[in-house]
Amino acid sequence: MVARAAAISLALMPGLAMADKVKITDIAGREVEVNVPVNRVILGEGRQIYFTAALDTDAPFKRVVGWRDDFKKADLDGYNIYLQKFPDMEKIPTFGGMKDGTFDIEQAVALKPDVIIMNTEAKSATEESGYIEKLARVGIPLVYIDFREKPMQNTDASMRIIGTLFGKEDRAEEFVKFRQAEIAKVTDTLAKAGDIRKPVVFMERAGGYSDDCCMSFGNENFGAMVELAGGVNLAKDIIPGTFGTVNPEQIIASNPDQIIVTGSNWELYVPGGKWVGVGPGANQEEARTKLAALMQRPGFTGVKGVTEGNVHAIWHQFYNSPYQFVAVQQIAKWLHPDLFKDLDPDATFRELHERFLPVTYHPGYFASLNSGS
Incomplete structure (x- = not known):
């Protein structure tokens, strides 16, 4: 093409x-x-x-x-x-x-x-x-x-x-070379690891932005990032394009190993909403509280990712910026913590800021219900 x-x-x-x-x-x-x-x-x-x-x-x-x-x-x-x-x-x-x-x-x-x-x-x-x-x-x-x-x-x-x-x-x-090298830290490690178990991941797009459940990603955007990071995107065979919806029954039936919700500070869009406000300088305790609340919805009842605490939030704007390689690193670390124990996505994003951006790096782009993540 x-x-x-x-x-x-x-x-x-x-x-x-x-x-x-x-x-x-x-x-x-x-x-x-x-x-x-x-x-x-x-x-x-x-x-x-x-x-x-x-x-x-x-x-x-x-x-x-x-x-x-x-x-x-x-x-x-x-x-x-x-x-x-x-x-x-x-x-x-x-x-x-x-x-x-x-x-x-x-x-x-x-x-x-x-x-x-x-x-x-x-x-x-x-x-x-x-x-x-x-x-x-x-x-x-x-x-x-x-x-x-x-x-x-x-x-x-x-x-x-x-x-x-x-x-x-x-x-x-x-x-471009910086981006490619940082992605290679994930893909090269996975290639060397060979045949490993790939966890099933449900990516929820903008969870809590509305009361509807649940927007997700097909074979591109965050869906492709999950696959690149060594996971299986739950919605890849459900959503034909980049964006779409997965119903709660499909989530329960698929029983994903990991759940990742995208979020941002959307106070001007949905004041006081249930969205998870991860992003630069975000309050981690508040993010985890809101993330846990989202897991009380019917579509997540008894799902493996929830019962085992493998529930995470990631900055939504990675989906629409050239910084998405940082998200690939973080997702890989969540999916394969032993394989990527030495990978530091926060340090990668900090280096990106120091080398290319005019503003100071403020952590807060990720949150997890698993305190060890």
Whole structure:
């Protein structure tokens, strides 16, 4: 598939850093002409700051002239950490989303961006609305990247595309090599271990966000992370795509060995909700209390993972950022504690912050009902 290769075709290789026009094949397989390096960028999602910060570490907002309004709502703790260091970020104009039809194209045009970066999940809505053609008429290119639909497949290519857009190819490659090396710490160890028992894992997406049970992941995103970490994703044969739902009866019948719930500080989405607020600086005692409460729901009654205490919470935003390799390490450590006793995902995430990000690392991204995990 073209998206897998996500090749970057450069129209003018010599002097790339001198604002040349290049052709980029984006994650959707579209060939897009862009003048690079770009200086004015609209982020189709506020959480795209996760990759912007990894490339423009000293000034992560210097190119951002507009962004979607989800960062504060979806990751309040992370937002406040960035806000403390970069208070002017609150002045950046915000947009609604393409998918919900609240994106203001006239506002976008008025900001005169060099490029708009969108997630592939918004592709259908973008095409149906005719936004690409409307933007093309005023000379604004739109480029698709992906850290959410098929992140294990598209993260490296997405980082390289953004590196080309920003004129930060070397920095992007450094990040990619770091990511690959950290994933190899898991995959190489599993390969050497040979034929080992792989525990069945139920990944619950945003447990407690609503009263419904239970959203999960198919063969991609956290589902793929579980498999990469040496587990069997319970929902892989139930959910045909990346996201879907598993009913409580299926969970009980499958009797998973381990349960992992994704969570974040969603106080602005669901005030006082039952969600597990793991993330930067999270209160671990509160996270464990809320995680234990979620296990009282009918779908988890008597399940092996619950009775044996192998219940965990992990930061939801790993599912939509280039940092998901940290999640792979933590899941591997939960599933195979003896095999990965020397692996330290917290130290990995701390190193990521120290090498690539402008903010200080604050632990709190993981919680477990098993005190030994």
